[in-house]
Amino acid sequence: MRILSRYVLFRFFSWFAVSFALLCAIAVSTDLLVEFERVQELGGEGIQAIVYLLMRLPAIHFRYLIPIAAFAAALFTLGTASLGLEVIAAKAGGISPHRLVLPVLAGAAAITALTWVANDTLVVTATHYVERPADDDRPEIVFRGGSFWYHRGGTIYNVRRSDPTTGTLHGVSVYERDERDRLVRSIHAREAVVEGPDAWRFLDATIRVFDPDHPAAPSSHRRTPEIVLTVADDPELGLRDADPAMLSTGDLRRYIAARQREGEDAGRYRTILQERLAAPLTVFLFALLAVPVALHAERARSLATPALQGLALLVAYWFASGLASMFSGRGLGVGLWLPWAVPLLFGALGFVQLRRVPS
Numbered sequence: 001m002r003i004l005s006r007y008v009l010f011r012f013f014s015w016f017a018v019s020f021a022l023l024c025a026i027a028v029s030t031d032l033l034v035e036f037e038r039v040q041e042l043g044g045e046g047i048q049a050i051v052y053l054l055m056r057l058p059a060i061h062f063r064y065l066i067p068i069a070a071f072a073a074a075l076f077t078l079g080t081a082s083l084g085l086e087v088i089a090a091k092a093g094g095i096s097p098h099r100l101v102l103p104v105l106a107g108a109a110a111i112t113a114l115t116w117v118a119n120d121t122l123v124v125t126a127t128h129y130v131e132r133p134a135d136d137d138r139p140e141i142v143f144r145g146g147s148f149w150y151h152r153g154g155t156i157y158n159v160r161r162s163d164p165t166t167g168t169l170h171g172v173s174v175y176e177r178d179e180r181d182r183l184v185r186s187i188h189a190r191e192a193v194v195e196g197p198d199a200w201r202f203l204d205a206t207i208r209v210f211d212p213d214h215p216a217a218p219s220s221h222r223r224t225p226e227i228v229l230t231v232a233d234d235p236e237l238g239l240r241d242a243d244p245a246m247l248s249t250g251d252l253r254r255y256i257a258a259r260q261r262e263g264e265d266a267g268r269y270r271t272i273l274q275e276r277l278a279a280p281l282t283v284f285l286f287a288l289l290a291v292p293v294a295l296h297a298e299r300a301r302s303l304a305t306p307a308l309q310g311l312a313l314l315v316a317y318w319f320a321s322g323l324a325s326m327f328s329g330r331g332l333g334v335g336l337w338l339p340w341a342v343p344l345l346f347g348a349l350g351f352v353q354l355r356r357v358p359s
Helices: 003-034 036-041 047-083 086-092 097-120 122-131 249-261 267-278 281-295 304-328 338-355
Strands: 142-144 147-152 155-163 168-177 183-194 199-209 220-230
Touching (some): 003 036, 003 047, 003 097, 036 047, 047 086, 047 097, 047 281, 047 304, 097 122, 097 281, 183 220, 249 267, 281 338, 304 338
Antiparallel strands (some): 142 147, 183 199, 199 220
């Protein structure tokens, strides 16, 4: 790597670190005000409250803080170089401005890759942590074999997915065991609805009863259109965590495959998967959009105008991205491609603007 490339790359990462740290500090300060009651529930100034505020960064804020930090880093790296006549000096030495751009884009690509890894690990873990109630000491719901499993006391629950807005669980199985952990009854239902403070109402249920003292004996079973089951002190079991949208990319792929094997429509979750894969591209895209406007600072003799132009592009991107997300969530066939359409469109715009920069 040439000295010039190392110099530009170092400046880009330095500006990124400063911008990202400043944005995180602003986000934490804002969360402290907005989530003050929750922080008080967690102990005010205790370590648990601090952990909660820090966990909100990846769970909620990383999706826009990292791209904005990449935009600011590219803008200040090349903008200050333009104002400091470093770009003119490079041109005088036979180095094209496009050559100066390459280390910035390479650094943005590296941050994009790290963002993808973080989204699939840290963000997933932090989201589960933040979404749990302050006084929630229940065991964690785990994803295995294409569905969600939960163990409480002598009962094991299996849920395909949940809908917290309606209080409904889809594809529910309940396995009840005796004090010696032997299976005594199982209930399988198309769906279950939370009903009352301690009960679920199962619809289209199949009930099987086993004799643990005679494991070789056949089980008795019956079907019923409806049955109410008492759920000990935990009626909303699984309504938050049994959400495929909160899975890692690998688990989400397995969930989609399991639903497709069973003949179910997994279009919504395939769209979520495409959105998950396309989201990190925003980091590279924002850096790319910042490059042409930063190089225009040489003629404007100020970073204010380029910064406003870049900000207008970011607002336009988020507006278009919001529209794409709205349409992709409606189950349309084209919805699978919409998460990629907006980044590719604005990426093409960024490259066109970059080519128009005078050499």
